[in-house]
Amino acid sequence: MxxxxxxxxxxxxxxxxxxxxxxxxxxxxxxxxxxxxxxNDYHYETTWLHEASAGTLHHDRVRYRIRDVVNTNRVKFIQxxxxxxxxxxxxxxxxxxxxxxxxxxxxxxxESETFGIQGLKEHALSITNVNMARKIREHIEYQFATYKAEDEKREELLTIVVGGAGFTGIEFLGELVNRVPELCEEYDIDPKKVKIICVEAAPVILPGFDPELVNYAVSLLEKKGVEFRISTPIKECTPEGVVVGKGENETELIKAGTVIWAAGVRxxxxxxxxxxxxxxxxxxxxxxxxxxxxxxxxxxxxxxxxxxxxxxxxxxxxxxxxxxxxxxxxxxxxxxxxxxxxxxxxxxxKGTVCSLGEKDAVAIVFGKKLTGFKAAFMKKVVDNRALYLVGGLPLVLKKGKFKLL
Amino acid sequence: MxxxxxxxxxxxxxxxxxxxxxxxxxxxxxxxxxxxxxxNDYHYETTWLHEASAGTLHHDRVRYRIRDVVNTNRVKFIQxxxxxxxxxxxxxxxxxxxxxxxxxxxxxxxESETFGIQGLKEHALSITNVNMARKIREHIEYQFATYKAEDEKREELLTIVVGGAGFTGIEFLGELVNRVPELCEEYDIDPKKVKIICVEAAPVILPGFDPELVNYAVSLLEKKGVEFRISTPIKECTPEGVVVGKGENETELIKAGTVIWAAGVRxxxxxxxxxxxxxxxxxxxxxxxxxxxxxxxxxxxxxxxxxxxxxxxxxxxxxxxxxxxxxxxxxxxxxxxxxxxxxxxxxxxKGTVCSLGEKDAVAIVFGKKLTGFKAAFMKKVVDNRALYLVGGLPLVLKKGKFKLL
Incomplete structure (x- = not known):
C-alpha cells in the first residue's frame, strides 16, 4: 500500500x-x-467578537464546536x-x-498590532478572541460596579476610550452605545456621567469606505454620545488612561477606566x-x-x-x-x-457591511449603498451566510441570527 | 393651631x-x-446580600422602593x-x-469592623450593601475572565478567601459553592483549579450555634470544596492576598484574587x-x-x-x-x-436559620433543629415573613421567594 x-x-x-x-x-x-x-476545540466568529466584547451577544452565540462541522471520522482534529x-x-x-x-x-x-506604543500591551484590551471578548465585557462592567461602590467617585471609571476608527472600532462603538444604558440601569448610574471617546491617529474614520456612509455612521454614533477625536495619535497607555498627541508637541492625558485597542491587525x-x-x-x-x-x-x-x-x-x-x-x-x-x-x-x-448596533448599519452590497435597518438586515444575512458555507442549514439553525428586522 | x-x-x-x-x-x-x-430610595434585605454578592440572586430581587411600602402622603421621605x-x-x-x-x-x-487589620479596608471587600454586593459579584467574575484571557496563568486569581466563619461568612460560602460551577462553565475553566478558603481567627465555626448543626454545615461545605482554616487570624491584607498567622510567630501568605471580609460588624x-x-x-x-x-x-x-x-x-x-x-x-x-x-x-x-445555598440550610426554629431542605424551606419562610411584616401580601407577591422547595 x-x-x-x-x-x-x-x-x-x-x-x-x-x-x-x-x-x-x-x-x-x-x-x-x-x-x-x-x-481551542471551537471556532469563533471573529466578525461578531465586538458584540461579545460589548456584552450585547453572549460569547456562546459567537462560537461553535469544531466537531459539529468537521467529520472527525474523516479529519483528525488535534487541539x-x-x-x-x-x-x-x-x-x-x-x-x-x-x-x-x-x-x-x-x-x-x-494578531493585534501595537506599533510599539508604550503600555498598550499591558493596559489596553484588544478584541482578538473569545477569551479577550469576555474579559473586555467583564472589565467594563467591573468599572461600573466599582464606581458605584466607592464613596469618593472617580468619574474616569466610566470613561471608555476606543483606539481606532476602523471597522472593528466603529462596530464595537455601535454595540457599546446600546450596552451603556443597560449598564447604567444595572448599577443605578446617571448615563450622562459615561464618556465614550474614539481616538484615531489618522485624519479619517473608516478609511477607504464611502464618505456618505461614513458620515451616516459618525453622526449616528455622535448622537448616541460618542466623541470622536481624529488626527489624535495615542502616544502611551498608562494604568490611568491614554496619553494622546495634541498639535505639534503637546500631549494630553485622557483618564479612562477602560482602553480598547482596535487600531491594528498584523x-x-x-x-x-x-x-x-x-x-x-x-x-x-x-x-x-x-x-x-x-x-x-x-x-x-x-x-x-x-x-x-x-x-x-x-x-x-x-x-x-x-x-x-x-x-x-x-x-x-x-x-x-x-x-x-x-x-x-x-x-x-460581494460588498462590505459595517454594523452600528443590532438595528443599524452602513453597507455597500453588490455596489449598492445601504443604511439603517436594510443594512442591518444585510449584516445578519452575511453572518448567516458564513455559517451556511461552513456548516450548512443545521449550523445556521443552531447559531444563526434570526431577529432579522 | x-x-x-x-x-x-x-x-x-x-x-x-x-x-x-x-x-x-x-x-x-x-x-x-x-x-x-x-x-437610597430603596430598602434592601441585608440578610439576602450574600446571595447578591455571590451572584446567585440578582440585586433587584433583594431591594424594593421605599415608596412602595411607605405612604408618602403621610410620611415625608428625604433621600x-x-x-x-x-x-x-x-x-x-x-x-x-x-x-x-x-x-x-x-x-x-x-458598618464593617476591620479591627485595625492593615490593608483590609483597601484590598478586601465587605458584604455591606447593594453597591458592594454587586461589586463583589463583578470582582469575582472579573478574576475568572482575566485568568482565562492571560497567557501566563495565575492560579491565585481563582482563589477566593473568605475571612470569618460567622453567619455572613458561612451563608456566603453556601452560595459561592453553587456559583463557582456556573462561573467555570461560563469561562471554560476546570473547577478543580478554583480554591475557596475560609479563614477564621477563632477556634470555632458559627460560634454560639448548635454544634451538631455546625458539623452539618461544615461537612456540607467541605464536600463542595471549601477549605476551613480555623484559629487562623488574618494579620494583613495585601493586593496579592492575605497574610495569616501560623502557630506562635510564623505567618503565611495566601495568594488570592478575591478577599471577602465577613468577620466583623460594628x-x-x-x-x-x-x-x-x-x-x-x-x-x-x-x-x-x-x-x-x-x-x-x-x-x-x-x-x-x-x-x-x-x-x-x-x-x-x-x-x-x-x-x-x-x-x-x-x-x-x-x-x-x-x-x-x-x-x-x-x-x-423565634429561632435562627443559616442558609447553605438555595437548597440546604441549618436552623433552630422554635427550639427545634432542622437541616437540609426543611431548613432551606424555613429560610424562605423567614425571608417572606420579613416582607410581609413591612409590606403585607403585595410585597411578598412582588419580591418573595416562591421556589420554596
Missing part, C-alpha cells in the same frame, strides 16, 4: 475551517489524510498550539508534539518565527495562494497578503476573503494530489 | 422601615408629622445622608441640609461622631430602647445594644431583633405623644 499524503491545516478560523470542510468533501479517504490543528513550522523538514512544531505534512495550509489568523508571529519572508507576519502569496518557494504550502486569511490589482494595494484581511481563499485552497490541494492544474485565486468582493 | 410634633426616623433598614410603617398606622395625621431619612445628630439642639445634620425633630429613631445600621460611626456614649458605635439602650439621658431618642437595630439577661451578653444584631425593636418603638413613640406609659422591650427569639 502506498502511503497517503498528509494534508495539514493550521487554524480553524474562517479560512482554515472552510478549507477543512471543503477538503473533507473533495478528497476521497484513499487520496489523503486530513489533519486540522487548532488551539494544540502551533509554535513553529519547519518547512525544510516538512513538519510543524506544536506545544505538545510534532506533526509531519505533505501539504500545509497556514490559516493561523492575525499577521501571525509563527510566520516570523518560522523564518518565512513576511511583512508584519503576512506572506505575499503567489497567484495560487502559495508561499513563494514552497509548492506545498498555502497561506490564507490574515497571514496572507493578496494584491488588489486595481488599486495595487493589498486587500484588507476580512472573513469574506479568508473563506474564499479556504475554498480555493481546498480545490488547489485536490488538484495537486491528482496532478491536475492549479487555478488562480480571484477575490470576488 | 398647636404645632404637631415631628417624628424623625433615620435609616430604612429592617428596624427603621418597620418603625415607619407602624408609625404611619398608629399615629393619626393630626398627632404628628413623620419623616423618614435614607441614603439624604445623615452626618451628625445634635441632640442638644434636637436636630439632624444631613449632607444636604438640617432637620428638626421632637422624637428621633436612630436606625442607621451597622455600630454606626454617626453615633460616635455625635458624641453619644457607645461601644464600637452601639448604644446600650434603656428598657424602652431609649438613649440614656435622652427621653425622646430611640436607638434600634445594629446601633443598639440590648442585654440578654439569661446570658448577660448582648443579643447579636439580627434582622429579627431589629424588626421587633422597630415595631416596639413605634408603639412607645405613640404612647409618649399620647402621654401614656411606655412598654419594656422583650426580645422574642
Amino acid at each position: 502506498v502511503k497517503k499524503p498528509a494534508v495539514v491545516v493550521l487554524g480553524a478560523g474562517y479560512g482554515g475551517l472552510m478549507a477543512t470542510v471543503k477538503l473533507q468533501k473533495l478528497l476521497h479517504p484513499n487520496e489523503a489524510d486530513i489533519v486540522l490543528v487548532n488551539k 494544540d498550539t502551533v509554535e513553529e513550522i519547519k518547512a525544510d523538514e516538512q513538519k510543524v512544531i506544536l506545544a505538545g508534539g510534532e506533526l509531519h505534512y505533505d501539504y500545509l495550509v497556514i490559516a493561523l489568523g492575525g 499577521g501571525n508571529s509563527v510566520i516570523e518565527k518560522s523564518g518565512f519572508e513576511n511583512m508584519r507576519g503576512r506572506v505575499k502569496v503567489d497567484m495560487y495562494l502559495r508561499m513563494p518557494g514552497h509548492e506545498n504550502i498555502f497561506v490564507i486569511g490574515d497571514c496572507s497578503l493578496v494584491i488588489n490589482e486595481e488599486t495595487n494595494r493589498p486587500y484588507p484581511p476580512t472573513a469574506q476573503i479568508a473563506m474564499q481563499q479556504g475554498e480555493h485552497t481546498a480545490k488547489n490541494i485536490a488538484a495537486l494530489i491528482r496532478n491536475q492544474e492549479l487555478d488562480d485565486f480571484v477575490f470576488d468582493n | 398647636v404645632k404637631k410634633p415631628a417624628v424623625v426616623v433615620l435609616g430604612a433598614g429592617y428596624g427603621g422601615l418597620m418603625a415607619t410603617v407602624k408609625l404611619q398606622k398608629l399615629l393619626h395625621p393630626n398627632e404628628a408629622d413623620i419623616v423618614l431619612v435614607n441614603k 439624604d445622608t445623615v452626618e451628625e445628630i445634635k441632640a442638644d439642639e434636637q436636630k439632624v445634620i444631613l449632607a444636604g441640609g438640617e432637620l428638626h425633630y421632637d422624637y428621633l429613631v436612630i436606625a442607621l445600621g451597622g 455600630g454606626n460611626s454617626v453615633i460616635e461622631k455625635s458624641g453619644f456614649e457607645n461601644m464600637r458605635g452601639r448604644v446600650k439602650v434603656d428598657m424602652y430602647l431609649r438613649m440614656p439621658g435622652h427621653e425622646n431618642i430611640f436607638v434600634i437595630g445594629d446601633c443598639s445594644l440590648v442585654i440578654n439577661e439569661e446570658t448577660n451578653r448582648p443579643y447579636p444584631p439580627t434582622a429579627q431583633i431589629a424588626m421587633q425593636q422597630g415595631e416596639h418603638t413605634a408603639k412607645n413613640i405613640a404612647a409618649l405623644i399620647r402621654n401614656q406609659e411606655l412598654d419594656d422591650f422583650v426580645f422574642d427569639n
Whole structure:
C-alpha cells in the first residue's frame, strides 16, 4: 500500500475551517489524510467578537464546536498550539508534539498590532478572541460596579476610550452605545456621567469606505454620545488612561477606566518565527495562494497578503476573503494530489457591511449603498451566510441570527 | 393651631422601615408629622446580600422602593445622608441640609469592623450593601475572565478567601459553592483549579450555634470544596492576598484574587461622631430602647445594644431583633405623644436559620433543629415573613421567594 499524503491545516478560523470542510468533501479517504490543528476545540466568529466584547451577544452565540462541522471520522482534529513550522523538514512544531505534512495550509489568523506604543500591551484590551471578548465585557462592567461602590467617585471609571476608527472600532462603538444604558440601569448610574471617546491617529474614520456612509455612521454614533477625536495619535497607555498627541508637541492625558485597542491587525508571529519572508507576519502569496518557494504550502486569511490589482494595494484581511481563499485552497490541494492544474485565486468582493448596533448599519452590497435597518438586515444575512458555507442549514439553525428586522 | 410634633426616623433598614410603617398606622395625621431619612430610595434585605454578592440572586430581587411600602402622603421621605445628630439642639445634620425633630429613631445600621487589620479596608471587600454586593459579584467574575484571557496563568486569581466563619461568612460560602460551577462553565475553566478558603481567627465555626448543626454545615461545605482554616487570624491584607498567622510567630501568605471580609460588624460611626456614649458605635439602650439621658431618642437595630439577661451578653444584631425593636418603638413613640406609659422591650427569639445555598440550610426554629431542605424551606419562610411584616401580601407577591422547595 502506498502511503497517503498528509494534508495539514493550521487554524480553524474562517479560512482554515472552510478549507477543512471543503477538503473533507473533495478528497476521497484513499487520496489523503486530513489533519486540522487548532488551539481551542471551537471556532469563533471573529466578525461578531465586538458584540461579545460589548456584552450585547453572549460569547456562546459567537462560537461553535469544531466537531459539529468537521467529520472527525474523516479529519483528525488535534487541539494544540502551533509554535513553529519547519518547512525544510516538512513538519510543524506544536506545544505538545510534532506533526509531519505533505501539504500545509497556514490559516493561523492575525494578531493585534501595537506599533510599539508604550503600555498598550499591558493596559489596553484588544478584541482578538473569545477569551479577550469576555474579559473586555467583564472589565467594563467591573468599572461600573466599582464606581458605584466607592464613596469618593472617580468619574474616569466610566470613561471608555476606543483606539481606532476602523471597522472593528466603529462596530464595537455601535454595540457599546446600546450596552451603556443597560449598564447604567444595572448599577443605578446617571448615563450622562459615561464618556465614550474614539481616538484615531489618522485624519479619517473608516478609511477607504464611502464618505456618505461614513458620515451616516459618525453622526449616528455622535448622537448616541460618542466623541470622536481624529488626527489624535495615542502616544502611551498608562494604568490611568491614554496619553494622546495634541498639535505639534503637546500631549494630553485622557483618564479612562477602560482602553480598547482596535487600531491594528498584523499577521501571525509563527510566520516570523518560522523564518518565512513576511511583512508584519503576512506572506505575499503567489497567484495560487502559495508561499513563494514552497509548492506545498498555502497561506490564507490574515497571514496572507493578496494584491488588489486595481488599486495595487493589498486587500484588507476580512472573513469574506479568508473563506474564499479556504475554498480555493481546498480545490488547489485536490488538484495537486491528482496532478491536475492549479487555478488562480480571484477575490470576488460581494460588498462590505459595517454594523452600528443590532438595528443599524452602513453597507455597500453588490455596489449598492445601504443604511439603517436594510443594512442591518444585510449584516445578519452575511453572518448567516458564513455559517451556511461552513456548516450548512443545521449550523445556521443552531447559531444563526434570526431577529432579522 | 398647636404645632404637631415631628417624628424623625433615620435609616430604612429592617428596624427603621418597620418603625415607619407602624408609625404611619398608629399615629393619626393630626398627632404628628413623620419623616423618614435614607441614603437610597430603596430598602434592601441585608440578610439576602450574600446571595447578591455571590451572584446567585440578582440585586433587584433583594431591594424594593421605599415608596412602595411607605405612604408618602403621610410620611415625608428625604433621600439624604445623615452626618451628625445634635441632640442638644434636637436636630439632624444631613449632607444636604438640617432637620428638626421632637422624637428621633436612630436606625442607621451597622458598618464593617476591620479591627485595625492593615490593608483590609483597601484590598478586601465587605458584604455591606447593594453597591458592594454587586461589586463583589463583578470582582469575582472579573478574576475568572482575566485568568482565562492571560497567557501566563495565575492560579491565585481563582482563589477566593473568605475571612470569618460567622453567619455572613458561612451563608456566603453556601452560595459561592453553587456559583463557582456556573462561573467555570461560563469561562471554560476546570473547577478543580478554583480554591475557596475560609479563614477564621477563632477556634470555632458559627460560634454560639448548635454544634451538631455546625458539623452539618461544615461537612456540607467541605464536600463542595471549601477549605476551613480555623484559629487562623488574618494579620494583613495585601493586593496579592492575605497574610495569616501560623502557630506562635510564623505567618503565611495566601495568594488570592478575591478577599471577602465577613468577620466583623460594628455600630454606626454617626453615633460616635455625635458624641453619644457607645461601644464600637452601639448604644446600650434603656428598657424602652431609649438613649440614656435622652427621653425622646430611640436607638434600634445594629446601633443598639440590648442585654440578654439569661446570658448577660448582648443579643447579636439580627434582622429579627431589629424588626421587633422597630415595631416596639413605634408603639412607645405613640404612647409618649399620647402621654401614656411606655412598654419594656422583650426580645422574642423565634429561632435562627443559616442558609447553605438555595437548597440546604441549618436552623433552630422554635427550639427545634432542622437541616437540609426543611431548613432551606424555613429560610424562605423567614425571608417572606420579613416582607410581609413591612409590606403585607403585595410585597411578598412582588419580591418573595416562591421556589420554596
